[in-house]
Amino acid sequence: MKLVFAVLGAAILISSGVMIFLVKKGAALRPAGVIAPSEIGTKADLIGQAVGLRLFPDFQTTKNVVWYLDVADEPFVNIPESTLANYQTNFKPELFDLRKNPQASCLENCWYVQTANVALPEALLQKIKTEPSIEIFVQYFDRDEKVPEVCESEKTLELKCVRPVSVREVRKKLKTPAPYFFMRRYLDSQFYLFIEKAK
Numbered sequence: 001m002k003l004v005f006a007v008l009g010a011a012i013l014i015s016s017g018v019m020i021f022l023v024k025k026g027a028a029l030r031p032a033g034v035i036a037p038s039e040i041g042t043k044a045d046l047i048g049q050a051v052g053l054r055l056f057p058d059f060q061t062t063k064n065v066v067w068y069l070d071v072a073d074e075p076f077v078n079i080p081e082s083t084l085a086n087y088q089t090n091f092k093p094e095l096f097d098l099r100k101n102p103q104a105s106c107l108e109n110c111w112y113v114q115t116a117n118v119a120l121p122e123a124l125l126q127k128i129k130t131e132p133s134i135e136i137f138v139q140y141f142d143r144d145e146k147v148p149e150v151c152e153s154e155k156t157l158e159l160k161c162v163r164p165v166s167v168r169e170v171r172k173k174l175k176t177p178a179p180y181f182f183m184r185r186y187l188d189s190q191f192y193l194f195i196e197k198a199k
Contacts, residue, residue, distance in 0.1 A: 018092065034191060036185035037173045040198075047181050048082025051136075054183065058191075059087060063108040064133035068116040073107050076138050079193070080113050084189075098124075134189045140165050141194040143174050 035050050052059075059065065069076045084095055095111045096104035102121055104112070108131075114120060116137065120128070127133075137159070147168050151161035166184045174180050179196040186192060 033170075033182070034185045035193075037180045037182040039176065039178045040181055040195070041178075044076075045082040045086065046192045047079055047193070047195065048084075049077070049086045050181075051173070052086035052088070055083075055134075055191065056087070056089075059093075060089070060136055062132045062134050063110065064124075064128050064131055065093065065111045065113065066120065066128060066133065066135045067113045068135065068137045069113060070116045070137075070139045076195075079080045079138055080111060084111065088126045119135065134191060136191045136193060137162075138193045138195070139163055140197045143167060143171055143180075144195060157186065162186055163194060166192060168195060 035054050038046075038050065040046060045195055067080045069079075080095060084092060087093075089108060093109040093111045094106050095113070096106060098104060098112050098114045098121070099118075105123070112120075112124065116139070119125070128135075141163055145164050145167050147164040148161070151157065153164055157165060164183070166182075170182055174196075177199075178196045181193065181195045183191055183193045
């Protein structure tokens, strides 16, 4: 058993070293899949169920979760609440809407909702830098979206590039014309939940 753990530990160290070497030499980091592309269907809380299930281990080990909603559109507004309702734990986090109360404060096990591209309050910003935290960006996507040229050459993708690169990677899996959703992880603590707008 010790041999198995030693081999696994060595493999992790080697793969981490190779990844760091590739990034320094110009290889680009790409988002990793968390939730495979799935049809949204008619069940309103399907997205919240999927996020609550797939991010369960991450939610358990973090003190702060910040949800960035792209627009105040109805499907986005309910996703944090739906995820919280489907998050199976004895100690449910508190959910604060920073759009209504920017000075909301919480000690630990806290979820915050913020509008995308709006800065967090300074105290919260410092808190998520020093404590285990994750950020979830919720955005619409268009399956025919093109990847801008600038995104092709970036080593570390900017926020504006994560969506088109992720959509290109999953496009072949969108088999029907029905709207889909999927989630990608980027840079360890950032998650991107993409929802296709119904046409």
